[in-house]
Amino acid sequence: xxxxxxxxxxxAAKNCIIEDALKSVVEPLGxxxxxxxxxxxxxxxxxTYPMVGLLAASILNAKxxxxxxxxxxxxxxxMLACNAMPGVFCGLVIDPTDAFLFxxxxxxxxxAMPYAKGFGWAAELNLQDCYRKLFEGESGVGYxxxxxxxxxKNRGVLADLKAASCKDMLTVLKSVDQDLLKTAVSGERFEExxxxxxxxxEISAYLKSL
Amino acid sequence: xxxxxxxxxxxAAKNCIIEDALKSVVEPLGxxxxxxxxxxxxxxxxxTYPMVGLLAASILNAKxxxxxxxxxxxxxxxMLACNAMPGVFCGLVIDPTDAFLFxxxxxxxxxAMPYAKGFGWAAELNLQDCYRKLFEGESGVGYxxxxxxxxxKNRGVLADLKAASCKDMLTVLKSVDQDLLKTAVSGERFEExxxxxxxxxEISAYLKSL
Amino acid sequence: xxxxxxxxxxxAAKNCIIEDALKSVVEPLGxxxxxxxxxxxxxxxxxTYPMVGLLAASILNAKxxxxxxxxxxxxxxxMLACNAMPGVFCGLVIDPTDAFLFxxxxxxxxxAMPYAKGFGWAAELNLQDCYRKLFEGESGVGYxxxxxxxxxKNRGVLADLKAASCKDMLTVLKSVDQDLLKTAVSGERFEExxxxxxxxxEISAYLKSL
Amino acid sequence: xxxxxxxxxxxAAKNCIIEDALKSVVEPLGxxxxxxxxxxxxxxxxxTYPMVGLLAASILNAKxxxxxxxxxxxxxxxMLACNAMPGVFCGLVIDPTDAFLFxxxxxxxxxAMPYAKGFGWAAELNLQDCYRKLFEGESGVGYxxxxxxxxxKNRGVLADLKAASCKDMLTVLKSVDQDLLKTAVSGERFEExxxxxxxxxEISAYLKSL
Numbered sequence: 001x002x003x004x005x006x007x008x009x010x011x012a013a014k015n016c017i018i019e020d021a022l023k024s025v026v027e028p029l030g031x032x033x034x035x036x037x038x039x040x041x042x043x044x045x046x047x048t049y050p051m052v053g054l055l056a057a058s059i060l061n062a063k064x065x066x067x068x069x070x071x072x073x074x075x076x077x078x079m080l081a082c083n084a085m086p087g088v089f090c091g092l093v094i095d096p097t098d099a100f101l102f103x104x105x106x107x108x109x110x111x112a113m114p115y116a117k118g119f120g121w122a123a124e125l126n127l128q129d130c131y132r133k134l135f136e137g138e139s140g141v142g143y144x145x146x147x148x149x150x151x152x153k154n155r156g157v158l159a160d161l162k163a164a165s166c167k168d169m170l171t172v173l174k175s176v177d178q179d180l181l182k183t184a185v186s187g188e189r190f191e192e193x194x195x196x197x198x199x200x201x202e203i204s205a206y207l208k209s210l
Numbered sequence: 211x212x213x214x215x216x217x218x219x220x221x222a223a224k225n226c227i228i229e230d231a232l233k234s235v236v237e238p239l240g241x242x243x244x245x246x247x248x249x250x251x252x253x254x255x256x257x258t259y260p261m262v263g264l265l266a267a268s269i270l271n272a273k274x275x276x277x278x279x280x281x282x283x284x285x286x287x288x289m290l291a292c293n294a295m296p297g298v299f300c301g302l303v304i305d306p307t308d309a310f311l312f313x314x315x316x317x318x319x320x321x322a323m324p325y326a327k328g329f330g331w332a333a334e335l336n337l338q339d340c341y342r343k344l345f346e347g348e349s350g351v352g353y354x355x356x357x358x359x360x361x362x363k364n365r366g367v368l369a370d371l372k373a374a375s376c377k378d379m380l381t382v383l384k385s386v387d388q389d390l391l392k393t394a395v396s397g398e399r400f401e402e403x404x405x406x407x408x409x410x411x412e413i414s415a416y417l418k419s420l
Numbered sequence: 421x422x423x424x425x426x427x428x429x430x431x432a433a434k435n436c437i438i439e440d441a442l443k444s445v446v447e448p449l450g451x452x453x454x455x456x457x458x459x460x461x462x463x464x465x466x467x468t469y470p471m472v473g474l475l476a477a478s479i480l481n482a483k484x485x486x487x488x489x490x491x492x493x494x495x496x497x498x499m500l501a502c503n504a505m506p507g508v509f510c511g512l513v514i515d516p517t518d519a520f521l522f523x524x525x526x527x528x529x530x531x532a533m534p535y536a537k538g539f540g541w542a543a544e545l546n547l548q549d550c551y552r553k554l555f556e557g558e559s560g561v562g563y564x565x566x567x568x569x570x571x572x573k574n575r576g577v578l579a580d581l582k583a584a585s586c587k588d589m590l591t592v593l594k595s596v597d598q599d600l601l602k603t604a605v606s607g608e609r610f611e612e613x614x615x616x617x618x619x620x621x622e623i624s625a626y627l628k629s630l
Numbered sequence: 631x632x633x634x635x636x637x638x639x640x641x642a643a644k645n646c647i648i649e650d651a652l653k654s655v656v657e658p659l660g661x662x663x664x665x666x667x668x669x670x671x672x673x674x675x676x677x678t679y680p681m682v683g684l685l686a687a688s689i690l691n692a693k694x695x696x697x698x699x700x701x702x703x704x705x706x707x708x709m710l711a712c713n714a715m716p717g718v719f720c721g722l723v724i725d726p727t728d729a730f731l732f733x734x735x736x737x738x739x740x741x742a743m744p745y746a747k748g749f750g751w752a753a754e755l756n757l758q759d760c761y762r763k764l765f766e767g768e769s770g771v772g773y774x775x776x777x778x779x780x781x782x783k784n785r786g787v788l789a790d791l792k793a794a795s796c797k798d799m800l801t802v803l804k805s806v807d808q809d810l811l812k813t814a815v816s817g818e819r820f821e822e823x824x825x826x827x828x829x830x831x832e833i834s835a836y837l838k839s840l
Contacts, residue, residue, distance in 0.1 A: 079293075574678055
C-alpha cells in the first residue's frame with residue numbers, strides 16, 4: 001500500500017516523528033511511505049489545514065496513494081478539510097482501538113490525528129500502535145466479524161451519499177481558490193511523488209497546468 | 211440556541227441518557243433541545259448513520275436548529291456522514307477539552323460522540339461536561355485568544371472550500387437515494403420539530419413533497 | 421510467568437472477559453493464568469476491593485504468582501488497596517502506552533484497570549493491547565533506554581521506602597481484621613491455586629490455619 | 631482547605647503551569663495553595679518521586695495541608711510513592727471524570743497526575759477541569775449517591791487495612807534513609823509552609839531535628 005503523510009503548518013516540527021513512527025511500523029509490512037511535508041516549520045510551502053484537505057483529496061482521487069496520514073493540533077481541522085472533499089473518508093484517531101475500529105468498520109482512506117492536544121512524552125509509542133492497527137492486516141472485515149455485511153452495506157450507502165453531495169474532484173480543483181490550490185501542491189517533493197504515482201491523467205494535467 | 215439531538219439505530223437505547231444529560235446542562239443556559247430520535251431501538255423510523263448525515267444537514271441547512279448533537283458506536287460513521295454534507299462541520303468529541311477546542315477553534319455546527327466505544331459507567335458525567343464546554347459561552351473566540359484571527363481566517367477558507375466541493379443542499383436532497391431520504395425524515399417528531407422551525411421554504415417544500 | 425487474575429465484586433460479571441482477553445494474549449507467550457475470581461456476581465466468596473489488596477499481597481508475597489491483574493469500577497479502589505500492602509507495586513493502567521511505560525519504568529508486580537468507567541463496546545481490544553504491552557517482552561528496561569539506570573535506581577529507592585513504611589506480610593496478615601482476611605482467601609479455587617504455588621511456608625501455614 | 635502542590639524533578643518546569651491552573655480554580659472557592667516545589671529544574675532541592683511520597687506523607691500526617699496535588703511524568707511513580715506511606719490515599723487522575731469519581735467514591739487526600747505522558751497543548755484546560763471536580767464541592771458523597779453508604783464503608787475498611795499494614799508516620803520518618811528524608815524536606819519554602827501549618831508536634835520536632 002502507498003501511504004502519504006501530510007503535515008499541517010502548526011505541527012510541521014513533528015513531521016519527522018510521524019514519518020519515523022509510520023515507517024518503523026509499515027515498511028516491514030511492505031508498505032511505502034510518501035512524505036509530502038511540511039517537513040519543518042520553515043518550509044517554503046506553508047500548508048494550512050484547508051490545504052491539507054485539497055492535497056489529500058488530490059492524492060487519493062488520483063490514486064497517487066492509497067491512504068493519507070494527516071492531522072493538526074487537535075486533528076479536527078485537517079479531518080474536516082479532508083471530509084469536505086469528494087472521495088475522502090477521514091477518521092479522527094486518538095488511540096489504537098480507534099484505529100482498529102476505523103479500519104475494520106469504516107474502512108476509510110485517511111486519518112487525522114491530534115499532534116498537539118494530548119501529544120506529550122512518549123506519544124510516538126501511541127502513533128506506532130495506531131499505525132499498526134491500521135496497516136497490519138486486512139481492513140473492512142468488520143468488528144465483530146458477524147456484523148461485517150451490515151457494516152459494508154452502510155459504507156456503500158455513505159459512499160453513494162457522498163458521491164451525490166460532492167462534485168467530482170476535477171470540478172472541485174477548478175472551483176476552489178486557485179491560489180489556495182497552488183500552495184497546497186507546492187511542497188518540495190510534490191512533483192516527484194505525485195506525478196510518478198498518479199493514475200488520473202486529468203487531475204495530473206490540471207495540477208501541472210497551474 | 212436550538213440544539214437538535216439525532217441518535218443512530220445502534221445506540222438508540224441511549225437516546226434518553228443523551229437527552230437527559232444535554233437538557234440538564236443547556237436548558238438552564240437558555241437553549242432549547244429538539245430530540246429527533248431514534249428514541250428506542252424499536253422505533254419505526256430506523257436511522258442508520260448515513261441517514262444521520264442527511265437529517266443533520268437538512269436541519270442545519272434549513273436553520274431548523276443551530277447545532278446538531280449526534281453520534282454512533284464510535285462516533286465515526288455519523289461524523290463522516292455529517293461531514294459529507296454541505297454546510298455541516300461536525301467534530302468528533304471524546305472529552306471536555308475536545309469539546310472546548312472544537313467550539314473555540316473550529317466553531318462547527320455539529321458534534322458526533324462515541325456512545326459505545328469508551329462509553330462505560332458514569333459516562334453521563336462526561337456527556338454533561340462536554341456539552342457544558344460546547345454551549346456555556348461564546349464559541350469561535352479562539353484558543354488561545356491571541357490566535358483568534360488566524361483561526362477565524364482558516365474557518366472561512368474551509369467554509370469556502372466546502373462550498374466549492376459540495377452541491378447545494380436542495381440539489382443534494384434531490385440527488386440522493388429518495389428512499390434513504392424518506393426514512394431519514396420519518397422520525398415520529400420530525401414534522402412537528404422541523405417544519406415549525408425551518409427557515410428555508412425550498413427545503414421544507416421538497417421534504418414535504420416526498 | 422505466573423499471572424493471577426483477581427476481580428472485585430462490582431465487576432465480577434466481567435471476570436470472563438478479562439480472563440479470555442488475558443489468556444488469548446499471554447498463553448501464546450508461555451505465561452500461565454490463575455484466575456482467583458470472583459467468577460460471577462453470585463459467587464459465595466464476595467471480594468470487596470480492600471480484600472483484593474489482601475489477596476493480591478498474599479499471592480505476591482508468597483510468590484504464588486509473579487504478577488496480579490486486578491481492577492474495579494474505576495480501578496482506583498483496588499489500586500489503593502494493593503498499594504497499601506507490603507511488596508505490592510500496583511499501577512493504574514488505562515491504555516496500552518500506560519501499560520508499556522509502567523512495565524518499562526516502574527516494573528511493578530500488579531496492575532489495576534477500570535472495568536466500568538470508560539469500559540464500553542470493544543473494550544476487550546484495549547485489554548488485549550494493554551496485556552500485550554505488559555507481558556510480551558522484558559520489563560524494567562527503561563524508556564527511553566538511555567534512562568534505564570536512573571529508573572532502576574528510583575525503583576530501588578521506592579522499594580526501600582516501602583519496606584521501611586510497611587510491616588512484613590506475615591505481620592500484616594496477623595494484624596488485619598481476620599474476618600476480612602478469611603473472606604479474601606475464600607474463593608472457590610484459592611486453595612488449589614495458592615498452596616500449590618506458594619513459596620512461603622509461613623504465609624501458607626498462617627492462611628491454612630484460619 | 632489547604633492544598634499542597636509537590637512537583638517531582640522531571641516535571642519541575644511545569645510547576646508554574648500546575649500552580650497557575652490550581653490557583654485559578656481553587657482560590658475563588660476559598661482554598662489555599664501551598665506550593666512546596668520543585669519550582670524549576672534548577673532548584674537546589676532535587677525531589678525524586680520517592681521523596682514526593684515522603685514529603686506528601688509528612689504534610690498530610692502532620693495536617694500541614696488537607697490535600698496534596700502531585701504527579702510525575704506518567705503520574706505512576708509519585709502515586710506509588712504516596713500510596714506506600716501511612717495515611718496517604720493517592721488517586722491517579724487523568725480526566726475530569728476520574729477526578730470527580732475519586733473525590734466522591736474514594737475521597738482520598740492526594741492525587742497524582744501525568745505531566746508528561748498525554749500532556750500536550752492545552753493541557754492546562756484539563757488540569758483546571760480536574761481540579762474543579764476535586765475541589766468545588768463536598769467530596770465523599772458517593773456516586774451514584776444511593777451507593778454512598780457502601781462506598782463509605784469500603785473506605786473505612788481500606789483505612790483500617792492500611793493502618794494495619796503501615797507503621798505510624800513518626801516511625802516511618804525514623805526508619806527511612808535519613809539522607810533521602812533530608813532532601814525531601816529541603817525545599818526552599820518547606821520551613822515556611824510546613825512548620826506554620828503542622829498540627830503534629832512530634833513530626834515537626836523530628837523533621838526540625840534533622
